[in-house]
Amino acid sequence: MLGLFRKMMPREDKFFDTFERHAVCLTAGAAILRKLLEGGPQVPTLCIQLMAEEDRADHVCIEVLEGLRRSFITPFDRSDIKSLISSMDDAIDQMNKTAKAVMLFEVKSFEPEMRSMGDGIVRATALTAEAMPLLRLIGKNSARLHEIAREVIDIEDESDSMQEAGLRKLVKVGQKNPMAYITGSEIYEHLEKVADRLEDVANRISDLVIEHV
Numbered sequence: 001m002l003g004l005f006r007k008m009m010p011r012e013d014k015f016f017d018t019f020e021r022h023a024v025c026l027t028a029g030a031a032i033l034r035k036l037l038e039g040g041p042q043v044p045t046l047c048i049q050l051m052a053e054e055d056r057a058d059h060v061c062i063e064v065l066e067g068l069r070r071s072f073i074t075p076f077d078r079s080d081i082k083s084l085i086s087s088m089d090d091a092i093d094q095m096n097k098t099a100k101a102v103m104l105f106e107v108k109s110f111e112p113e114m115r116s117m118g119d120g121i122v123r124a125t126a127l128t129a130e131a132m133p134l135l136r137l138i139g140k141n142s143a144r145l146h147e148i149a150r151e152v153i154d155i156e157d158e159s160d161s162m163q164e165a166g167l168r169k170l171v172k173v174g175q176k177n178p179m180a181y182i183t184g185s186e187i188y189e190h191l192e193k194v195a196d197r198l199e200d201v202a203n204r205i206s207d208l209v210i211e212h213v
Contacts, residue, residue, distance in 0.1 A: 015075055016136050018064045022088050023129040025057035029095045030125040033194075034118040036102065039109040047099040054096035061089040075135075076208060084204045088128070091197035095121075098190035105183045113166030117191040120155045120162070124198040127152050131205050142213040145205055152202035159195035163188045 029050055036046035064085040068078050075081075101107075131148045134141035166188050174181025 014067060015064065015071075015081055016132070018060055018067070019085065019088075019132045019135065020129075022057055022060040022064075022085060023125070023132045025053050025060060026088060026092050027122075027125040027129050029053040029057070029092045030118075030122045033095050033098065034115070034122050036099070037110045037115045037118040039107075041108070043102060043108050047103050050099045051096055054092050057089055057092045061085050076212065080204075080208055080211070084201070084208070087197065087200040087204050091125075091128075091194060091201060094190065094194045094197045098187070098194060101186055101190050105186065107183060107187060110187070111166050111169070111184065113162045113169070114187060114191060116162045117159050117166075117188075117195065120159050121191070121194050121198065124152045124155045124195065124202075127155075128198065128201055128205075135205075135208065138209060138212050142209050145209050149202040149206040149209075153199055156195045156199040159192055163192045 032046050032050045036043050127148045170181045170184045
């Protein structure tokens with residue numbers, strides 16, 4: 001009877017599977033975001049693609065939260081699992097908000113600093129995707145997980161610098177074209193928030209390592 005009961009319980013590795021699936025959405029969303037920052041007539045189509053990727057990520061997040069309610073055995077504390085998947089979902093949600101702002105303001109061209117921030121977002125999501133399978137053996141992989149968290153935090157610092165540089169340039173533009181300043185500063189703010197949310201993911205990873213190693 002006990003054996004049958006154990007077989008009916010969800011497997012622990014399902015959570016790792018869903019972390020990895022969500023990370024796929026996250027990296028795909030970042031790639032689309034970076035592509036749309038090249039500008040041009042493809043921007044509206046790419047915004048729609050990014051929104052679809054965010055919707056797929058939402059479904060994965062819901063799957064994790066529902067799994068928590070059904071599971072008796074989890075690989076980490078339930079609150080840690082919820083915090084990790086929620087922070088990942090917040091990151092792609094913010095990418096989606098960036099796309100919505102681009103569509104609202106009908107932006108078709110972007111500054112070099114915005115593209116640099118997009119490059120950082122792509123790097124940070126790739127690091128996040130690398131981290132997810134490493135969580136399966138968190139003790140063995142603790143050193144690399146700490147490195148990944150530190151690298152993502154460094155990328156967020158770089159993003160801050162790019163935003164500041166971009167805004168300084170926009171101030172000059174805004175003297176002749178106030179709307180360009182308003183629009184540009186809005187896009188910069190959204191991109192910086194994406195980097196912030198990815199830093200949150202890095203902090204959740206770091207917290208897991210500290211707690212479980």
